[in-house]
Amino acid sequence: MSVGSVLSALLLCISCGATALAVPLHEAAGKELPNIDRTLYSPEEGECDIFAFVDDAGAEEAVVRDAPGGKILTRFRRPSEAPGRIVVLVVGHRRGWLAVSLPADTRGWVSCGPLKVGVRNGGPGSVTALRCRPEEDAPAVIDIFGGGETTLVGGAGKWALVRYTTPAGITATGWLDPRQAVCP
Numbered sequence: 001m002s003v004g005s006v007l008s009a010l011l012l013c014i015s016c017g018a019t020a021l022a023v024p025l026h027e028a029a030g031k032e033l034p035n036i037d038r039t040l041y042s043p044e045e046g047e048c049d050i051f052a053f054v055d056d057a058g059a060e061e062a063v064v065r066d067a068p069g070g071k072i073l074t075r076f077r078r079p080s081e082a083p084g085r086i087v088v089l090v091v092g093h094r095r096g097w098l099a100v101s102l103p104a105d106t107r108g109w110v111s112c113g114p115l116k117v118g119v120r121n122g123g124p125g126s127v128t129a130l131r132c133r134p135e136e137d138a139p140a141v142i143d144i145f146g147g148g149e150t151t152l153v154g155g156a157g158k159w160a161l162v163r164y165t166t167p168a169g170i171t172a173t174g175w176l177d178p179r180q181a182v183c184p
Contacts, residue, residue: 036139037132037139038132038139038141039132040132040133040141040173040174041132041133041134041175042154042161042173043154043156044094044095045092045093045094045095046092046093046154046155046156047091047092047156047157048090048091048092048093048154048155048156048157048158048159048160049089049090049091049155049157049158050089050090050117050152050155050158050160050178050181051087051088051089051090051117051181051183052087052088052090052098052115052116052117052152052160052183053085053086053087053088053115053116053117053118053183054076054085054086054087054088054114054115054116055114055115055116055149062075062076062077062086062110062114062115063075063110063111064076064100064102064108064109064110065108065109065110066108066109067109068094068095068096068097068109068111069097070109073102073108074108076088076110076114087183088100088101088110088115089101090115090152090155091107092107092155093112093153093154093155093161094109096111096112096153097109097110097111097112098110098111098112098115098152098153098154100115112151112152112153112154113151115151115152116149116150116151116152117149117150117152117160117162117176117181117182117183118147118148118149118150118181118182118183119144119147119148119149119150119164119176119180119181119182120147120179120180120181120182121144121145121146121147121180126145126146127143127144127145128143128144128176128177128180129141129142129143129144129174129177130142130143130144130162130164130172130173130174130175130176131174131175131176131177132174132175133175134156134157134159134161134175135175136177138175140174141172141173141174142164142166142170142172142174144164144166147182148164150162150163150164150176151163151164153173156175157178158178158181159175159176159177159178160175160176160178160181161173161174161175161176162174162175162176
């Protein structure tokens with residue numbers, strides 16, 4: 001039984017007050033759910049153009065290296081007298097590492113984790129979908145209600161591949177539409 005079938009059956013049970021999963025909703029309604037490919041497109045490496053910020057909690061992890069796992073070049077540190085977050089331009093990714101633009105047209109590499117992208121929603125009741133591919137009409141992986149922060153893990157052009165954890169503790173990875181990405 002697919003995840004969609006289980007969720008449909010669960011919704012049926014919740015709506016009718018049943019305590020056991022008896023019949024998936026699409027079978028009860030006599031309809032077949034559409035067969036939609038929700039396979040996550042997650043390339044091992046690529047080029048992107050995404051602004052991200054260094055999470056205050058992850059500032060100690062924000063070590064910039066000359067190559068993935070290579071020699072330390074610098075650390076992203078915010079002087080205590082400077083309020084706000086450190087903003088960086090992410091220009092690529094490779095197997096768990098993010099390439100960041102440094103002065104003098106050079107690149108450094110930061111492990112995925114300390115770099116975040118915010119989610120912009122229009123107001124109360126607004127929803128942002130994380131998609132399975134970097135396309136506006138791609139199927140949703142999960143919806144984000146309200147605002148929030150996501151962990152940047154990759155990208156393609158202006159689309160950010162992010163990891164999001166819901167308030168209930170469910171973690172999902174998907175593509176964030178560039179119109180919904182915020183970097184304070």
